[in-house]
Amino acid sequence: MISQKAKYALRALVVLARADAEKALFISDIAEEQNIPKKFLEQILLDLKHQGIVMSRRGKMGGYLLLKPAEDITFGEVLRLIDGPIAPLPCLSKIAYRRCEDCQSEETCEIRHVFNEVANVTRGVLDKTTIADCLVYGEDGKVAEMLDS
Template identity: 45%
Template sequence: MISKKTKYAFLALINLAGQPNGQPILIADLAQDENIPKKFLEFILLSLRKGGILQSRIGKGGGYSLALPPNRITVGAVIRILEGDLAPVPCLSKTNHAHCEECRDEATCGIRLVMDDVNKTLSSVLENLTLADMIERSENEISKRKNVVDFSI
């Protein structure tokens, strides 16, 4: 499961993606708009800025904005920045590799071999889904609820 921190990050990113002309927004305004505790949001946004997802400006007209277009911000990148490595077992971790204490031989371990497939599939999905996909799916569901039919091709 993703943490509340990551859920808040996605809420903030969706809000920032909706700002006209990539206009920066202040942390206080973003926290209020999305009902996120301000101090917690500060930590989240700082992590995303360090991870290259956001940029910030100081002074008048300052605040946070997206550093990349929404179609270049992958769900996987955001999750990795905030949650760390996604490997289901420690022996598959690229950043915190560790041998499983119950494993006798990594090369033949059935658990590792199956979890490697899970890891590759999960990583592939998360790296191919973007913030733009998240926004589009949400907008499509909102339109469905309003019974609005979109005939654009």
């Protein structure tokens, strides 16, 4: 399961991708549109800014914009930045591998083999699905519903 923070991050990125590429959006507008607590969204956007996904502008025309094109931002990338590894078992993590404490042999572990298939399929979908792809699903304004399912 992904965290609420990751869901909010994805929803905010979809809103920014849907907006005019040159027009910065205020945190308050994104928060209101997506029903995200403003203070929480501030933290999320700051994290995404530090990771080079969004940028902020100050002043009258200030707010947040995508720094990377929406077609270059994958769900997998965002989930890893916000939630960490995408792996059902620590021994399957690509970025935070840890041997399971109770495992006698990774090569013969039946549980690991099954969840390795699950992880590979999941990563495949998340690493090829971009924020731009999400816009197709969200054209009817149902971004939040798509991300909640």
